[in-house]
Amino acid sequence: MTKNPDLLVKLNNAGANISSKWLVRGVSFELFKGQILTLIGPNGSGKTTTAKMVLNILNADEGSIEIHTNKLAYVPQKLNIDWTLPLRVADFMNITSKISNTRILECLKLTGVNSLMYSDIKNLSGGEFQRVLLARAIAKKPELLVLDEPVQGVDFNGEIALYNLIKDISDQLNCGILLISHDIHFVMSSTDHVICLNGHICCSGTPSTVTKNPAYIELFGEHSASTLSLYKHHHDHSHGSDGSIEK
């Protein structure tokens, strides 16, 4: 059998445990180039653990994991930078690879934080930092992008813009995106494949099939089944990160 050249990640019954407690097990999925795969699920359901197994930060204690690329970029859920380390945004963009200043500026502009290029990381707000993290990951032009709640702490309008950006990036770079998100609206409107986790895979499939699945409805409640049609939002203008109006 020949391997599909677009295959980036393949998990087969993967699981991880810590001190004989299973964090997650029995996870199987495939992720292809140009695809957005989303993990949803309640707190402690193993979303981040699954992402860390894909990234080889955690070893799978059972099952197998295949990764067919080495161009990875990661936006972690939590990232604390020690204040003793003087680090400007531009330097941070470069920590795992060498990226030209033009490319850095271009990507910071995409996430709306180009004015912060030479600010110290510690002086950024939570939302600004999150935008920098996303810009850094995009700047690497990855084939596989793992985003663990990439828009946490970002203001409402910014959230929409960033989610649209993520969608664009997957088309532009033709990269596979593994996304962990609590934003059911985005997940259901823009992603290709949804996996609903709760220690194991509860249900999975395209957004429209998942929302009809009884396991999904039980986990997220009746109302979230109807979110598919909910997400319609229009502005005749948009705002820059400093509040200025852009066309």
Next chain:
Amino acid sequence: MLDEFFIRALIAGIGVAIVTGPLGCFVIWRRLAYFGDTLSHSALLGVTLAFSLSINISLSVFFVSGIVALLLLFLQKRTKLPGDALLGLLAHSSIAVGLVVIGFLTFIRFDIMGLLFGDILSVTLTDIYTIWGGGLLILVILYLIWKSLFAATVNYDLAAAEGMKPDRSNIIFTLLLAGVIAISIKMIGILLITGLLLIPPAFARNLSNNAQQMVVFSIIGGIISVVFGLFASLEFNTASGPTIIVVALILFILSMFAPNRDIKLKK
């Protein structure tokens, strides 16, 4: 004018400062201050071993500190004790074992003060070769692992995910730290080496807004401390190690009044 032994001490001291600067920055960034302390305490055992087996002091210190460092990395994964308790355990048991061994070495006259606080009179030509040779090797290795180590310092997960092999550079860095202690122990002494690792980078932190700048400033701060410290120790007939550290402390205090750089201490 200047005695020969003093020029030797100057050359050796400047060599030490050039190496402790960059490594000390990582010690601060990674919150390893007590780790440095533990390694230097274990150096006492290394020195006594060197005397009893009559082998090279730096080599034996590097050997013992290196083992203690790896032991710590191992214990951190294997025991349920917190890191600081493990550090204390290793630091005090190795210094205790070192002192007990000294007790048995009655056949050797031992300058324990020189060992604890450094002795400029004792710096030989061999020491200079050890410091500059070993120091150069340490800096070259640090340069090679810089990217990976720096990424791991910013965030372990990010570094691991994006293929920077943080575990490997962590272990190498730990051994480099043992190395820098081994080469500088004669100049500064066991008790104060961590001071030279920490204070010049702390001084540099107040003056810099990026990592490279901080490394350069801490090297400069270290060199100033060594040069002024050695002259002062000659002038006032004080032990070289403490005098160097006092100068470093004065530099640090002055740096706190530096005109407003981006970040100050967090309130």
